Amino acid sequence: MAPRKSTKKPNVSAEELKAYYRDMLLIRRFEEKAGQLYGMGLIGGFCHLYIGQEAVVVGLEAAAEEGDKRITSYRDHGHMLACGMDPNGVMAELTGREGGYSKGKGGSMHMFSKEKHFYGGHGIVAAQVPLGAGLAFADKYKENGRVTFTYFGDGAANQGQVYEAFNMAALWKLPCVFVIENNQYAMGTSQQRSTSSAEIYERGKSFGIPGEAVDGMDVLAVKEAGEKAVAHCRSGDGPYILEIKTYRYRGHSMSDPAKYRTREEVQKMRDERDPIEQVRSLLLTGKHASEEDLKAIDKEIKEIVNESAEFAKTSPEPAVEELWTDIYATEVPQEA
Amino acid sequence: MATEILMPALSPTMEEGTLAKWLVKEGDTVSSGDIMAEIETDKATMEFEAVDEGTIGKILVAEGTEGVKVNTPIAVLLEDGESADDIKTAAPEAAPAADAGNEAAPAASEAPAPAPAAPQTDSTPDWPEGTTLKQQTVREALRDGMAEEMRRDDSVFLMGEEVAEYQGAYKISQGMLDEFGAKRVIDTPITEHGFAGIATGAAFGGLRPIVEFMTFNFAMQAIDQIINSAAKTLYMSGGQMGAPMVFRGPNGAAARVGAQHSQDYAAWYMQVPGLKVAMPYSASDYKGLMKTAIRDPNPVIFLENEILYGRSFDVPDLDDYTVPFGKARIWREGSDVTIVSFGIGMSYALAAADQLAEEGISAEVIDLRTLRPMDTGSIIKSVMKTNRCVTVEEGWPQGSVGNYISSVIMQEAFDYLDAPVINCTGKDVPMPYAANLEKLALVTTDEVVAAVKQVTYK
Numbered sequence: 029m030a031p032r033k034s035t036k037k038p039n040v041s042a043e044e045l046k047a048y049y050r051d052m053l054l055i056r057r058f059e060e061k062a063g064q065l066y067g068m069g070l071i072g073g074f075c076h077l078y079i080g081q082e083a084v085v086v087g088l089e090a091a092a093e094e095g096d097k098r099i100t101s102y103r104d105h106g107h108m109l110a111c112g113m114d115p116n117g118v119m120a121e122l123t124g125r126e127g128g129y130s131k132g133k134g135g136s137m138h139m140f141s142k143e144k145h146f147y148g149g150h151g152i153v154a155a156q157v158p159l160g161a162g163l164a165f166a167d168k169y170k171e172n173g174r175v176t177f178t179y180f181g182d183g184a185a186n187q188g189q190v191y192e193a194f195n196m197a198a199l200w201k202l203p204c205v206f207v208i209e210n211n212q213y214a215m216g217t218s219q220q221r222s223t224s225s226a227e228i229y230e231r232g233k234s235f236g237i238p239g240e241a242v243d244g245m246d247v248l249a250v251k252e253a254g255e256k257a258v259a260h261c262r263s264g265d266g267p268y269i270l271e272i273k274t275y276r277y278r279g280h281s282m283s284d285p286a287k288y289r290t291r292e293e294v295q296k297m298r299d300e301r302d303p304i305e306q307v308r309s310l311l312l313t314g315k316h317a318s319e320e321d322l323k324a325i326d327k328e329i330k331e332i333v334n335e336s337a338e339f340a341k342t343s344p345e346p347a348v349e350e351l352w353t354d355i356y357a358t359e360v361p362q363e364a
Numbered sequence: 365m366a367t368e369i370l371m372p373a374l375s376p377t378m379e380e381g382t383l384a385k386w387l388v389k390e391g392d393t394v395s396s397g398d399i400m401a402e403i404e405t406d407k408a409t410m411e412f413e414a415v416d417e418g419t420i421g422k423i424l425v426a427e428g429t430e431g432v433k434v435n436t437p438i439a440v441l442l443e444d445g446e447s448a449d450d451i452k453t454a455a456p457e458a459a460p461a462a463d464a465g466n467e468a469a470p471a472a473s474e475a476p477a478p479a480p481a482a483p484q485t486d487s488t489p490d491w492p493e494g495t496t497l498k499q500q501t502v503r504e505a506l507r508d509g510m511a512e513e514m515r516r517d518d519s520v521f522l523m524g525e526e527v528a529e530y531q532g533a534y535k536i537s538q539g540m541l542d543e544f545g546a547k548r549v550i551d552t553p554i555t556e557h558g559f560a561g562i563a564t565g566a567a568f569g570g571l572r573p574i575v576e577f578m579t580f581n582f583a584m585q586a587i588d589q590i591i592n593s594a595a596k597t598l599y600m601s602g603g604q605m606g607a608p609m610v611f612r613g614p615n616g617a618a619a620r621v622g623a624q625h626s627q628d629y630a631a632w633y634m635q636v637p638g639l640k641v642a643m644p645y646s647a648s649d650y651k652g653l654m655k656t657a658i659r660d661p662n663p664v665i666f667l668e669n670e671i672l673y674g675r676s677f678d679v680p681d682l683d684d685y686t687v688p689f690g691k692a693r694i695w696r697e698g699s700d701v702t703i704v705s706f707g708i709g710m711s712y713a714l715a716a717a718d719q720l721a722e723e724g725i726s727a728e729v730i731d732l733r734t735l736r737p738m739d740t741g742s743i744i745k746s747v748m749k750t751n752r753c754v755t756v757e758e759g760w761p762q763g764s765v766g767n768y769i770s771s772v773i774m775q776e777a778f779d780y781l782d783a784p785v786i787n788c789t790g791k792d793v794p795m796p797y798a799a800n801l802e803k804l805a806l807v808t809t810d811e812v813v814a815a816v817k818q819v820t821y822k
């Protein structure tokens with residue numbers, strides 16, 4: 029099956045289209061800034077950038093309702109920005125400062141927001157998949173009509189626990205959208221060299237989980253597929269799989285020179301399929317926005333990102349006492 | 365304003381690198397994402413992309429230069445309307461060094477008190493005098509503890525292999541499906557890694573799961589979720605969310621089940637910050653600690669023992685009987701030696717104390733009940749009185765619970781010791797199947813008696 033493309037005449041307003049442009053651009057510029065701060069030594073350790081994959085989270089957030097949950101891997105900055113978390117708090121976590129979402133104790137890979145129903149930020153490949161099914165289990169138990177978006181990559185799709193989770197999610201009809209962000213490389217190994225199936229979503233068939241492939245460079249196609257998946261989950265029919273074919277422009281992490289693919293391959297994707305350029309061109313050709321309008325958005329984003337970098341540089345390091353806090357809870361954290 | 369482009373750090377460990385090649389020249393315009401240079405790190409040659417748009421005003425470091433320190437300005441980028449003449453030779457903006465605030469040693473929690481004053485311990489009895497007692501097996505007490513908490517709190521549920529329709533592989537959940545229904549007593553497929561993860565996610569989502577492992581040997585399949593997800597999330601989230609839940613099941617040797625079904629995991633889990641670990645011996649403790657474990661807002665490892673399931677003990681007949689974590693129970697008072705144990709180790713400790721009493725040696729026997737938190741105060745207080753200590757457990761000797769206790773005694777009551785502490789443990793071998801070898805592999809009452817005689821020089 030060919031990946032889902034968006035319908036010719038997208039059923040979205042100019043305002044919505046502009047919002048997707050803005051949200052994707054925020055992720056792009058934020059990640060570029062993070063790369064810059066990493067280069068300056070302000071961000072340490074591992075840092076996995078989301079550049080190129082922006083349409084996936086922005087499209088799916090457009091299909092989510094208030095109270096729906098999301099959980100993902102360590103490539104998590106885009107998910108946090110897309111669900112409305114504060115760029116200052118995210119950037120300050122990257123620099124390991126007090127103003128970060130985890131008070132600087134989590135880092136790039138481990139951030140959470142109870143308020144925005146964002147459940148991390150997990151560093152062990154695929155561990156978030158059973159966890160996401162578990163969040164959906166809790167929602168079904170409480171009969172609250174909520175849906176959980178459980179994101180993982182094509183690399184994680186080869187971990188055994190994904191299929192343990194698929195089995196139980198199907199068996200118990202858990203309201204979980206399993207989102208495979210297929211960026212075609214499991215670290216430095218291409219899908220072809222690591223994965224027996226060309227269409228990963230088809231693996232759901234053996235569990236009775238419906239799914240489909242989606243063009244992940246097309247935010248409207250992602251939104252459309254997301255709406256269908258969410259409706260399926262919310263109506264009590266159990267999980268749904270979206271395999272979103274996307275592409276990361278940068279290496280797996282900051283220290284990956286990405287020699288496993290050609291510069292031309294990356295450039296071709298940037299030139300022909302870039303998710304932000306596609307929406308920009310829709311906006312301009314449809315006369316939904318002028319060059320001036322878009323410049324104003326660019327300027328607004330630049331200011332937000334610069335402010336987040338400034339905040340992340342000036343927020344103090346966590347107090348040394350923080351070393352010893354948050355190891356044990358004294359009362360049950362109430363769900364937001 | 366002209367901005368300096370700095371030599372980037374391109375790996376977690378890079379401090380300097382070689383500017384191998386410039387792919388732009390002065391006067392070129394670049395936009396964000398364009399590759400400007402190739403830089404060799406200690407590991408690889410990396411492409412270096414522009415993050416802003418502008419014109420390359422000046423190249424400050426020529427290609428081929430080796431040993432360029434991270435954060436050295438390597439080029440100047442001009443915005444629209446600026447010219448290269450505007451470039452001032454400004455001092456490079458060094459990355460603000462992270463404040464080295466590490467000198468304040470946060471030793472508050474662990475530093476042993478230098479003056480070995482007898483520690484304050486809680487020695488109140490577990491139940492008030494005059495309480496009616498009934499005889500119950502560990503199995504029944506454990507079920508009652510879980511069922512009482514499930515009646516009290518709708519968010520508590522039990523999941524695991526064979527817990528519902530089969531009534532529990534070891535019949536711990538007998539009758540619970542009937543009372544609570546299939547929504548709250550849930551049979552899982554045989555998929556420990558997966559259901560431990562689902563339960564942990566459910567705990568993040570506001571429920572209070574009890575996960576039964578048919579035995580803790582199978583929990584090795586799930587240990588990543590137990591430790592990386594359940595134990596660490598509270599810390600990683602800066603206190604925003606955690607996993608209030610219980611992982612329970614039989615642990616350690618049963619009888620004749622061989623190497624893969626006979627391991628004691630007490631020392632493994634006891635090591636992990638973020639987990640609490642209970643390993644009870646008596647039926648009243650199984651009940652009281654289980655109720656406390658379910659109410660605790662943290663992940664609790666509850667290590668049971670198959671051989672103890674059928675043993676009967678006095679259990680107080682109270683409506684809501686709980687036992688706090690971190691409070692040891694002194695089973696028998698004595699003056700010549702302190703024997704410290706927990707779980708099934710207590711049966712050897714108590715049998716040895718009986719035998720020693722006949723020979724005129726008075727042993728004080730301490731049941732730790734929980735290993736994390738551990739009531740080291742009660743151990744120290746007792747050792748200050750007896751000046752001798754023997755620890756007893758079924759687990760392996762290297763990195764054992766007893767090793768840790770010995771170290772605490774050495775640090776906090778060194779001057780009180782009249783003999784080295786002896787750790788009686790299981791033997792340093794995988795569990796054999798043959799009946800005679802299995803008996804040899806486990807710790808024995810005779811070994812405990814011999815150890816006591818050694819430390820009392822009898």
